[in-house]
Amino acid sequence: MAERPDLTVDLGRGLCLRSPVMVASGTFGYGFDAPEVDRSALGAIVSKGTTLRPREGNAPIRIAETPSGMLNAIGLQNPGVDHVARVYAPQWATWDLPVIVNVAGDSVEEYVAVARRLSGVAGVAGLELNISCPNVESGLQFGIDPVLAAAVTHAVRAVTELPLIVKLTPNVTDIVAVARAVEDAGADAVSAINTYVGMAIDVRRRRPIVSRGSGGLSGPAIKPLALHAVWQVAADVHIPVIGVGGITTPDDALEFLLAGAAAVQLGTVNYVRPQAAAEIHAGITAYLVQRGLPDIRALPIRPVSALAHV
Amino acid sequence: MAERPDLTVDLGRGLCLRSPVMVASGTFGYGFDAPEVDRSALGAIVSKGTTLRPREGNAPIRIAETPSGMLNAIGLQNPGVDHVARVYAPQWATWDLPVIVNVAGDSVEEYVAVARRLSGVAGVAGLELNISCPNVESGLQFGIDPVLAAAVTHAVRAVTELPLIVKLTPNVTDIVAVARAVEDAGADAVSAINTYVGMAIDVRRRRPIVSRGSGGLSGPAIKPLALHAVWQVAADVHIPVIGVGGITTPDDALEFLLAGAAAVQLGTVNYVRPQAAAEIHAGITAYLVQRGLPDIRALPIRPVSALAHV
Amino acid sequence: MSVAVAPAVVAERSVAMAGAVELVIFHPPSAVAVAPGQFFQLAVSAPHTLLRRPYSAAWSDPASGRIGFIFNVVGAGSAWLAALGEGDELDLLGPLGRGFDIDGQRPAICIAGGLGIAVFPGVVHALIARGRSVMVLQGARTAAQLLPASRFAGADVQVSTDDGSAGHSGSVVDLLTQYFAPPLGEGRLGAVDILTCGPTPMLTALIDAARRHEIPLSSIQVALETPMGCGVGTCLGCAAPRLAGGYLLTCQEGPCVRADRIDWGLMTDGFHG
Amino acid sequence: MSVAVAPAVVAERSVAMAGAVELVIFHPPSAVAVAPGQFFQLAVSAPHTLLRRPYSAAWSDPASGRIGFIFNVVGAGSAWLAALGEGDELDLLGPLGRGFDIDGQRPAICIAGGLGIAVFPGVVHALIARGRSVMVLQGARTAAQLLPASRFAGADVQVSTDDGSAGHSGSVVDLLTQYFAPPLGEGRLGAVDILTCGPTPMLTALIDAARRHEIPLSSIQVALETPMGCGVGTCLGCAAPRLAGGYLLTCQEGPCVRADRIDWGLMTDGFHG
Numbered sequence A, B: 001m002a003e004r005p006d007l008t009v010d011l012g013r014g015l016c017l018r019s020p021v022m023v024a025s026g027t028f029g030y031g032f033d034a035p036e037v038d039r040s041a042l043g044a045i046v047s048k049g050t051t052l053r054p055r056e057g058n059a060p061i062r063i064a065e066t067p068s069g070m071l072n073a074i075g076l077q078n079p080g081v082d083h084v085a086r087v088y089a090p091q092w093a094t095w096d097l098p099v100i101v102n103v104a105g106d107s108v109e110e111y112v113a114v115a116r117r118l119s120g121v122a123g124v125a126g127l128e129l130n131i132s133c134p135n136v137e138s139g140l141q142f143g144i145d146p147v148l149a150a151a152v153t154h155a156v157r158a159v160t161e162l163p164l165i166v167k168l169t170p171n172v173t174d175i176v177a178v179a180r181a182v183e184d185a186g187a188d189a190v191s192a193i194n195t196y197v198g199m200a201i202d203v204r205r206r207r208p209i210v211s212r213g214s215g216g217l218s219g220p221a222i223k224p225l226a227l228h229a230v231w232q233v234a235a236d237v238h239i240p241v242i243g244v245g246g247i248t249t250p251d252d253a254l255e256f257l258l259a260g261a262a263a264v265q266l267g268t269v270n271y272v273r274p275q276a277a278a279e280i281h282a283g284i285t286a287y288l289v290q291r292g293l294p295d296i297r298a299l300p301i302r303p304v305s306a307l308a309h310v
Numbered sequence C, D: 001m002s003v004a005v006a007p008a009v010v011a012e013r014s015v016a017m018a019g020a021v022e023l024v025i026f027h028p029p030s031a032v033a034v035a036p037g038q039f040f041q042l043a044v045s046a047p048h049t050l051l052r053r054p055y056s057a058a059w060s061d062p063a064s065g066r067i068g069f070i071f072n073v074v075g076a077g078s079a080w081l082a083a084l085g086e087g088d089e090l091d092l093l094g095p096l097g098r099g100f101d102i103d104g105q106r107p108a109i110c111i112a113g114g115l116g117i118a119v120f121p122g123v124v125h126a127l128i129a130r131g132r133s134v135m136v137l138q139g140a141r142t143a144a145q146l147l148p149a150s151r152f153a154g155a156d157v158q159v160s161t162d163d164g165s166a167g168h169s170g171s172v173v174d175l176l177t178q179y180f181a182p183p184l185g186e187g188r189l190g191a192v193d194i195l196t197c198g199p200t201p202m203l204t205a206l207i208d209a210a211r212r213h214e215i216p217l218s219s220i221q222v223a224l225e226t227p228m229g230c231g232v233g234t235c236l237g238c239a240a241p242r243l244a245g246g247y248l249l250t251c252q253e254g255p256c257v258r259a260d261r262i263d264w265g266l267m268t269d270g271f272h273g
Ligand SMILES: Cc1cc2nc3c(=O)[nH]c(=O)nc-3n(C[C@H](O)[C@H](O)[C@H](O)COP(=O)(O)OP(=O)(O)OC[C@H]3O[C@@H](n4cnc5c(N)ncnc54)[C@H](O)[C@@H]3O)c2cc1C
Pocket: A065, C039, C053, C054, C055, C056, C057, C069, C070, C071, C072, C073, C074, C075, C076, C077, C078, C079, C115, C118, C119, C224, C225, C226, C227, C228, C255, C271, C272, C273
């Protein structure tokens, strides 16, 4: 009987997680509203996207279901960074689970201001820069251009010592170029990916379902796309890649870890099966035990090119 | 009782279809192998991607199912343009259904050579340039760069009088830029979209499922993404846009027509429900009748921006 | 907030009224915990679906550990639920949200359109149990689609149908305005609690009527139906326009809210289709 | 090619052997049209699935209009099929592909591993009907997973199990090599038709054995199982490596092909999992 395998993850700059299973931004609120299930399987919580000032978000309808997926255009409804720092962070500080704040903004200045406000605040374990939100004007702007992506990363890096994860958008021709740019600009890790821009039309009312017209697609439908993005990025950058997109089962999570992800984030599945994190943690453990692997760092497989000879 | 609405479509350069429902390339072979169902609902057949010389395609495994979708990496297995022109075209010439040949290649020269060989061949109703195949080396090359896309379109345009459709890839940051480029280069219409590059990993064998590593994602899973692409392109170009991606039901097809598509192509659904085309044609007709609309040109809705005031 | 994620079992399936299925679920913890007007997120395993589906508890019986849901088939999820039979498992998340405020002694009027009636059997039962006088105003397309008055023991049930096949021919809102019509009705203004649920067009019509007849919106409680992702407050998908500006989360602050909190001008019908 | 897309009805559901379900479908046109070794594409409505699932007809009875499928549950689609019961509808596309060539008079050996046995009841019946002498060699993990010999009336049935719980302890391929072992066996070389179906590892083992014992591959017919998209020849997804180079389409030129047409060196196990 092999001893329990090591599932801890080091995302750099002292951000060590007890589990590679995190919950993705926007799908777990600020950690207070999710259904009460055992959280011991979680490595970290990533908060809802947080901006400098409070935001009311987009008008209804904000979500629509699509085949094995959902569209959302929430519009970054959030109470603003000050409320997060004053009211939420102190409570997080009492938890045994690190909370990473997902940071959003319309300008480099806003990202910097939010990061500054959160630096040194007890309870804030790290930042995830959301340069990939498709649901606000200028949301994608930073994420689709390597130069802008590097600029915002660099500017935030300059004002905080917090572990810095940059979340990539898949709505680009070359995600690797953006990943490389933010790595060079000082990101400690990247998360891939945010949602894919999509749309659904109400044929009876003859108008888009979500008020903004378009929304971000998430859920199992995008898993193969997200996996490919992670596969590409992980082969290229030298910082940890956090895989996110459609993960629902233990095998889904293993696919991302095999593709080279250091950790995974669960998003939409949290709405459907709050117990998913625990099941996935158990599934990863069982997989390692069956194969006598000591830890998850042993999981990544070789690049496809090498596979030709298998 | 309103009279039967008009479902005919004019794709330009004399290519008029009796129905807006076409079958997509690679999902209907060359029109000989599909299950025998009534084809009167079809407006046109688009053939499998055809290259200058015969191709054997990729090694197995070539396909994998994903949530509400499938990955394929066929690798353009086809008998070559000469066989198509000599053996298939003469039979097509006897059909009451136009057949459009999907043209693929590794170089501008190859696209041009294939187009030349098909020009003036009885039974060939038009060409669809596949500058968006993710499953061969250099397959995407042309589709992701507006300049190259324009170059190949322009070169083919120069050697043929056949109706010319250019099929766009969604694996880009800005699909509208590519659409505009091929319109300016002389395309009579564009079809949007080809598959999204994705991946699936066999966690037991610890390797990608499809031999090529990555594959193209199709099926209902991508419908919201394809719809958004069509919505964007249709608002920008002045040539007909053919919507393709995940269409399974009459409502799916209507979503694309409402988004501004002049016609639609059914792909993966042909494998699952051969009777889908007939059902969709009937559904579109019923929709027009219920609303007293004379023809499908009356379907497109306004751009989202205008919807804000609704 | 605390919710139960638990597999429950279908104890009974029947037809509540024309076009509506009633599922009786055996799940003691939920039957005990649920308050009138609260809802559950039901997991469905239909082709191509992803999210849970929100359904109000129609009634619950802590003693027998049973809880009822009444619904119609509008799509893949409800079709899957409607196909369940006795003994099948059902994964429910809840109880969720805020139910109706049923305390107080004033007479109560429960007014529902279409499937909006589904939430009221339990509500009426709870009101009666509190010794309150209850009037149920139910509107439907046709007589067959009315939930039988027997489901509202102790209440004065009046109905309306679009086709006039039963009760008042027209909108159920007319029944309400008649109730408040002078001379008799004036005294009742503001002295009655109004609880309502129904399609958005019916709700907005009711609000307009209330304004015309000076029925204070604060005396009206509405069970809202918006699309829902999570049902617990994490997705922010169920926004409803607040009169004070911004949005409230239907799944957290609702589904039952006082009508004066909503900006009815911005209230779009929550649903496509 | 002509296929029937038709809703059929489940006439019977039973357990064929441990871990394997047998569905009997009532669909006269298919029962009449299908040849031994052909398959159908069955539509499944399971959560998140998309494609039809290919299944060989285990047997068919034109007289009663019935056709049987024997399968095990390996994922969502087969789980959905296994949950079907009498009276449920099933949408099948077929019959598809090429069955076994069962003409001629030479003795025939049907050798199967695991669920590969599913295709043989109908094949054996057809061979016997043609007056041919038939031997069935069936391998399974354990005795309980063997399809009863009674399903192969008129044939000489020999079995092997990995755990030795029945028949020869070891691979079913050993039974074949024993049959061809000298001195008795030599005369049989090339004088027998061999029909086989099973997991790729078993097939490759069989091919190796055939080469060692100089059993001509042309005398072996293999029912291939590759992933399938369409089942009719339009998706090109079911490629199998041809010895002559390039690939053949399992759904069109197969699933039953002569072993000498396949490049066994390039034959990867068609399936993940
Ligand atoms: C808090 C709450 C409580 C509810 N209680 C009940 C109840 O007790 N009984 C009942 O029958 N329904 C109730 N509903 C509505 C129910 O949730 C939907 O009808 C159901 O989710 C539809 O799922 P589906 O997969 O069948 O349809 P989908 O495929 O999701 O949708 C099919 C069509 O129905 C429309 N639709 C979806 N949801 C609603 C809705 N809420 N109202 C109107 N149209 C909708 C969609 O826009 C679409 O056009 C409630 C909704 C909420 C938010």
